[in-house]
Amino acid sequence: MSSIFRRIMSFRKPKKILTRKDSITGRNHTFEVPYLSRLDGNQLQTGQSLIVRGYITGSDGFIVNLTSGPNVELDNDGNGTLDDRLLAIRVDIPKGRVYLNACIDNQWGKEAFIKQSYKDGDEFDIRIRCFDQHFEIYVEHKLIATFKHYVAMSNISHIYVQGDIRLYAVSWEGKLYTIPYSADIPGNFYVGRKLFVSAIADKKPKDFTIEFFANGEDIALQFSPSFVQKKTTRKSLLSGTWSSPETGHEGKIKFPFKAKRSFDVLVYASDEKFLIFVNDVLYCTYNHRLPADKIDKLIIQGDIQLIGVHIK
Structure with missing residues (x-):
């Protein structure tokens, strides 16, 4: 052979x-x-x-x-x-x-x-x-x-x-996904549900975003890691106005994403906030600006290759 x-x-x-x-x-x-x-x-x-x-x-x-x-x-x-x-x-x-x-x-x-x-x-x-x-x-x-x-x-x-x-x-x-990726969320993203995203960062990535939409145009959460700035922002768009971005993180790792590396993001809707894990390590949280059960659409875009997306 x-x-x-x-x-x-x-x-x-x-x-x-x-x-x-x-x-x-x-x-x-x-x-x-x-x-x-x-x-x-x-x-x-x-x-x-x-x-x-x-x-x-x-x-x-x-x-x-x-x-x-x-x-x-x-x-x-x-x-x-x-x-x-x-x-x-x-x-x-x-x-x-x-x-x-x-x-x-x-x-x-x-x-x-x-x-x-x-x-x-x-x-x-x-x-x-x-x-x-x-x-x-x-x-x-x-x-x-x-x-x-x-x-x-x-x-x-x-x-x-x-x-x-x-x-x-x-x-x-998964499969070979098209970026941007857009999907409705059957039954909405109520408390207790989890979003799993597996992906690979591109060779020279700038950023990517995971967005949860509600009520048509509102964005309950925009999760946006920037490879250029080496930081991740979270913010919401309510009635056409963006909230102040949050960039804090849990633990010692400020930015867990690397070019050409695979990664998993898990977003869990708890009673009061989103818990966001990267590779099964708690990375950050974000308080709800809208009731989680109003979230009905997901969009993922940026400099990544999607491996898998599913909601439980």
């Missing part, structure tokens, strides 16, 4: 930040591995992303596989036939490496790796974005490699995860 990689990039582990573990972020519940799941719906589509998040419980490592079927382990006697592993991401904790490979018709390709250190107790975030000719692989929100397909992506039917970990979430997100 010829070389798997179009590109491998160096990687340094970012400073560890503790995520919030409650019912808002969903990190208060975990589940065990081995984890085997069949893909829901139709075949994988260009622009879809697999997001695997969890924390490490041992010192050996773990592996994330995209397979062509449910036969992922040999029997107790070492017998059986394994389905193809169209992509295998293997984290080796003792060696401080993440290995990438594929196995087609029982033939492994040439394994390659990037340096990455994890230890027992660390959280991890691994993402695989699908394109017609290759995968893009992100580790801790940074693009580390592109991985060329050796058989059609349509052959992938299962996800298999195993190793010294517990999982917070395994999910498929």
Whole structure:
């Protein structure tokens, strides 16, 4: 099998930040591995992303596989036939490496790796974005490699995860979205609802905005990170007049967004204010200027690629 990689990039582990573990972020519940799941719906589509998040419980490592079927382990006697592993991401904790490979018709390709250190107790975030000719692989929100397909992506039917970990979430997100993105909010954005936005910042981004509209022209919240100014403003537009912008933030990180990095924004409507999380860390809050249940439309625009948008 010829070389798997179009590109491998160096990687340094970012400073560890503790995520919030409650019912808002969903990190208060975990589940065990081995984890085997069949893909829901139709075949994988260009622009879809697999997001695997969890924390490490041992010192050996773990592996994330995209397979062509449910036969992922040999029997107790070492017998059986394994389905193809169209992509295998293997984290080796003792060696401080993440290995990438594929196995087609029982033939492994040439394994390659990037340096990455994890230890027992660390959280991890691994993402695989699908394109017609290759995968893009992100580790801790940074693009580390592109991985060329050796058989059609349509052959992938299962996800298999195993190793010294517990999982917070395994999910498929989105498609190729058009920016600006606009959508009505069925039932409105009442107290208790959550907006999830997953995206990747452009190579040379200036800014992006997430806006919640109400009553036609009013904007209950405009969340606007500026990559140029390295700050995020929040404000409202009521009866044609903008409120004074707010730029304060929680914690030590003033600006958590970086060019070419993936990120998640979660906006939660509490009784009195919005709670805004970035990568499951509380980033800022914003008091309601309008009743949350009046919010009926969402617009996202700016220098980003959307991976996923959904409301619960």
